[in-house]
Amino acid sequence: MAPTRTDPAIPALPETPPCALQSLLAQGVVWQGAQPSDTPLWQQRSTARDVIPFGAADIDECLPLGGLACGAVHELSMNDASGLVTHPFALPALLARNALDSCEASGASGWGRSSANDPCALLVVWIGRRCWPTPFSLPPERLSSCIFVDPPTEKLSLWALETALRSPAVKLVVADTPRVSLATTRRLSLSARAHGTTALLLKRHREQPTPSAAMTSWSLTPIPSPSEAPAWDLSLKRLKGGSAAVTAWTVTVEDDYEHGYRCGFGADLSLRVLPRVVSGSDEAQAPAQKFGT
Amino acid sequence: MEVTRRKLQLKSSARSPAASSTSPVLLSGTGSSDLTVQRCCQIAARCGVRIGTPLPLARAMAPGAHVEAFDPVRDCRALYRLAVWCLRFSPLVALDSELFNARTAGLLSGVSPLHYGITLDMTGTRRLHGDTRAFASSFRALMSSSARIAVAPTLGAAWALSRYGAPDVPSVVSSRDSIPQAISLLPVQALRVDHKCAAALSEVGISLIGQLLNLPRRSLSQRFGKFLLYRLEQALGAVEERLHTIATPRSYRMRRTFEPPLSSRKSVTIAIHHLFAALLSQLRASSKRSKLFLLTIHDSSGQTATKEFPLAAATDDISHLSEIIEPIVEGMSFFGEVHDVTLRAAQVEDAAAEQRSLSPSRDTAAASRSRAELMNAFAVRLGKARVSRAALTRSYIPEQSFAHAPAFGAGAGPNDSLHEPIAPYSLRERPSLLFAKPEPVTTIAMLPDKPPSFLLWRGKKLKIISGIGPERIAPEWWSAPSAHGSQGAGLQLRERDYFKVQDDSGRWLWVYRDQGTLEWFLHGVWA
Numbered sequence: 104m105a106p107t108r109t110d111p112a113i114p115a116l117p118e119t120p121p122c123a124l125q126s127l128l129a130q131g132v133v134w135q136g137a138q139p140s141d142t143p144l145w146q147q148r149s150t151a152r153d154v155i156p157f158g159a160a161d162i163d164e165c166l167p168l169g170g171l172a173c174g175a176v177h178e179l180s181m182n183d184a185s186g187l188v189t190h191p192f193a194l195p196a197l198l199a200r201n202a203l204d205s206c207e208a209s210g211a212s213g214w215g216r217s218s219a220n221d222p223c224a225l226l227v228v229w230i231g232r233r234c235w236p237t238p239f240s241l242p243p244e245r246l247s248s249c250i251f252v253d254p255p256t257e258k259l260s261l262w263a264l265e266t267a268l269r270s271p272a273v274k275l276v277v278a279d280t281p282r283v284s285l286a287t288t289r290r291l292s293l294s295a296r297a298h299g300t301t302a303l304l305l306k307r308h309r310e311q312p313t314p315s316a317a318m319t320s321w322s323l324t325p326i327p328s329p330s331e332a333p334a335w336d337l338s339l340k341r342l343k344g345g346s347a348a349v350t351a352w353t354v355t356v357e358d359d360y361e362h363g364y365r366c367g368f369g370a371d372l373s374l375r376v377l378p379r380v381v382s383g384s385d386e387a388q389a390p391a392q393k394f395g396t
Numbered sequence: 397m398e399v400t401r402r403k404l405q406l407k408s409s410a411r412s413p414a415a416s417s418t419s420p421v422l423l424s425g426t427g428s429s430d431l432t433v434q435r436c437c438q439i440a441a442r443c444g445v446r447i448g449t450p451l452p453l454a455r456a457m458a459p460g461a462h463v464e465a466f467d468p469v470r471d472c473r474a475l476y477r478l479a480v481w482c483l484r485f486s487p488l489v490a491l492d493s494e495l496f497n498a499r500t501a502g503l504l505s506g507v508s509p510l511h512y513g514i515t516l517d518m519t520g521t522r523r524l525h526g527d528t529r530a531f532a533s534s535f536r537a538l539m540s541s542s543a544r545i546a547v548a549p550t551l552g553a554a555w556a557l558s559r560y561g562a563p564d565v566p567s568v569v570s571s572r573d574s575i576p577q578a579i580s581l582l583p584v585q586a587l588r589v590d591h592k593c594a595a596a597l598s599e600v601g602i603s604l605i606g607q608l609l610n611l612p613r614r615s616l617s618q619r620f621g622k623f624l625l626y627r628l629e630q631a632l633g634a635v636e637e638r639l640h641t642i643a644t645p646r647s648y649r650m651r652r653t654f655e656p657p658l659s660s661r662k663s664v665t666i667a668i669h670h671l672f673a674a675l676l677s678q679l680r681a682s683s684k685r686s687k688l689f690l691l692t693i694h695d696s697s698g699q700t701a702t703k704e705f706p707l708a709a710a711t712d713d714i715s716h717l718s719e720i721i722e723p724i725v726e727g728m729s730f731f732g733e734v735h736d737v738t739l740r741a742a743q744v745e746d747a748a749a750e751q752r753s754l755s756p757s758r759d760t761a762a763a764s765r766s767r768a769e770l771m772n773a774f775a776v777r778l779g780k781a782r783v784s785r786a787a788l789t790r791s792y793i794p795e796q797s798f799a800h801a802p803a804f805g806a807g808a809g810p811n812d813s814l815h816e817p818i819a820p821y822s823l824r825e826r827p828s829l830l831f832a833k834p835e836p837v838t839t840i841a842m843l844p845d846k847p848p849s850f851l852l853w854r855g856k857k858l859k860i861i862s863g864i865g866p867e868r869i870a871p872e873w874w875s876a877p878s879a880h881g882s883q884g885a886g887l888q889l890r891e892r893d894y895f896k897v898q899d900d901s902g903r904w905l906w907v908y909r910d911q912g913t914l915e916w917f918l919h920g921v922w923a
Contacts (some may be wrong), residue, residue: 181923185856185901188923192828226767237920238786238798239826246786250803252774253782263774272767325923327902331824331864333922334902356823 155202161376165347174299175318176292182308182324193356196240199227202275228267231279268294280304289316318343332357353377420458423466434466468504488517496640532566552631556586580606587627648741650675657733671739685710686741694735701730708775708804709768720773827906827920834917847895858899865895
């Protein structure tokens with residue numbers, strides 16, 4: 104526990120004499136070594152963890168904290184069999200929107216709804232031109248909170264990622280990282296954990312998953328959608344220090360059409376979980392031809 | 397020394413490509429009520445145009461005249477720059493007092509061109525410049541033929557001689573005793589008196605200063621007011637006069653020379669760090685900030701390494717600066733031993749005091765500082781062009797309906813241009829991945845308006861199972877007047893029929909048919 108500063112008006116309770124070692128441990132002066140293995144990682148930090156929710160109850164309830172934990176590194180890979188689309192776009196944009204909404208709701212940016220140029224508003228940093236989504240997938244009032252960085256080399260991209268993670272002005276960093284080593288993800292995890300920022304690494308799909316220190320690892324596979332909205336199989340490949348009851352969902356990113364026309368752009372996007380189609384034999388059941396709809 | 401330049405803007409207008417060197421140049425007032433000539437060039441003056449001539453009349457008098465709007469602020473600014481340049485000849489350089497007062501009050505439009513002048517205090521500079529007359533001639537050669545120069549012991553005399561004296565030769569008055577003789581043949585207006593006073597003098601037949609000097613002083617003050625006497629005494633040197641001197645622009649620069657030269661890169665880095673610390677404290681002492689630092693390193697091989705540090709936001713935090721600067725210095729290429737290091741602060745601006753917030757959860761200063769630090773780090777390491785913000789623009793054409801503008805604009809946020817989106821597109825209508833350049837695809841599609849049933853994209857065959865459309869997006873009529881079917885029109889300047897199609901692996905693709913060439917392109921993917 105971090106030492107809380109007591110109000111001078113209230114006398115400190117004398118029942119627990121301050122132990123020197125404990126206070127040092129709390130200050131982080133003494134390294135405690137490995138945490139007890141039965142404590143999951145997301146409970147190790149004593150500070151209250153906020154999360155980036157997916158916005159769909161079916162997914163959030165299966166995750167230990169009710170969403171992607173802040174102060175950690177998460178991975179998302181696009182599993183496109185044809186290899187045409189290398190990165191996910193809609194889902195990171197949705198998560199960025201949720202991240203900005205959640206930090207506003209939790210009062211991190213102050214009272215009420217912040218204006219577009221509020222200096223207190225936290226930022227979402229997109230690193231790597233290849234992963235920039237179109238602004239249509241972001242709500243227009245959130246565009247000013249997004250910074251798009253295009254580092255020329257992979258090395259600089261990692262530097263930008265780590266710099267952004269260390270900044271207190273940043274909430275979420277979405278980065279195009281085709282190759283990251285275990286050591287890199289571990290370093291990024293430490294930076295994220297120390298500064299309470301979140302990294303979402305977008306990776307190409309590999310048959311053999313590379314070792315990584317990310318807290319969660321997700322994979323997206325496009326599937327035929329019954330509606331006009333794109334649909335994916337979202338699967339949780341890894342959850343560090345725990346397990347989820349359900350690890351696979353069929354999701355679609357939709358917007359409330361009527362509402363969307365009023366508010367415009369990506370303001371009312373939501374993630375919706377569809378009834379899961381069992382893969383294999385049912386794959387033949389492609390949606391009927393819809394020409395002329 | 398008094399220098400008068402009456403035709404500052406005239407010169408720059410004459411240099412503009414619209415005007416040829418032989419055609420007359422006129423500068424007119426901008427308001428609808430005062431369409432009169434405010435300044436005119438010598439060619440026009442020879443045709444009879446004067447200040448105050450109505451513009452249509454002036455056009456008739458000087459046919460083929462090039463007319464521009466008169467901008468007194470620009471004129472004054474140019475004069476100020478000239479005054480700053482004159483600081484190399486004398487430490488005390490002043491603007492004409494009337495011009496200075498009008499500039500301070502913001503009422504430049506009424507100032508007569510006679511008051512566009514610069515005063516140089518040449519006291520004690522004889523040792524540097526030598527003979528005053530020779531210096532005045534060479535100074536005139538440096539300026540231009542339209543500059544009129546006079547040197548006199550008093551400001552009043554110099555003013556009178558420069559405005560009303562001989563136009564071609566600099567008039568030089570060396571001693572105070574010869575002032576009355578030098579100015580006696582000048583008109584009374586040369587004493588800087590107003591029109592009323594000059595008219596009152598002319599009523600009694602006094603038009604020259606010499607006539608005035610012969611009159612008893614006591615009666616002058618009684619009949620024509622104290623001001624005339626005051627100006628006369630100023631010209632003769634009996635009453636002192638204040639100069640409105642301009643401030644020397646200060647340069648923020650730090651230089652350190654090393655003897656013996658530094659050989660290790662580590663010590664160079666430390667030296668640069670110290671330079672930054674010293675420069676920042678110098679800036680802080682005068683409550684200034686800089687957004688651009690220029691570093692120059694001279695090494696023993698005679699080569700010079702320079703590096704710019706463009707900051708997104710000015711800062712005075714040395715630990716933050718050194719954090720972002722050190723990796724750059726480490727990567728700089730200089731050879732051999734370092735002789736000296738120079739650091740200069742460009743783009744110096746006033747540092748505004750920051751308001752501290754009472755609420756710790758809403759510490760605006762801290763939040764904006766941490767945001768600025770992140771932007772600075774990106775700007776210095778990656779360059780300003782690589783950090784951008786997205787902004788929506790007022791266009792229906794998909795690839796033009798948003799723009800990635802550099803994040804470090806001149807203050808304004810990127811969204812300021814557009815408060816109301818022109819069309820509320822959502823992810824249902826526009827893909828999450830839009831190719832910057834539409835990619836050509838080979839298709840099988842039924843004319844006239846069916847979606848394709850087969851796509852060949854980047855050598856991959858995509859079977860299309862469903863499609864929605866078409867949605868026609870036409871070029872804006874104002875941007876492409878001859879777009880339809882014209883040869884010169886670019887790819888994006890023709891009508892397009894967009895279809896949202898789904899391939900058999902489930903992806904939704906956004907394809908369009910160019911209505912001009914009937915070619916198909918893939919423009920985006922819902923990914």
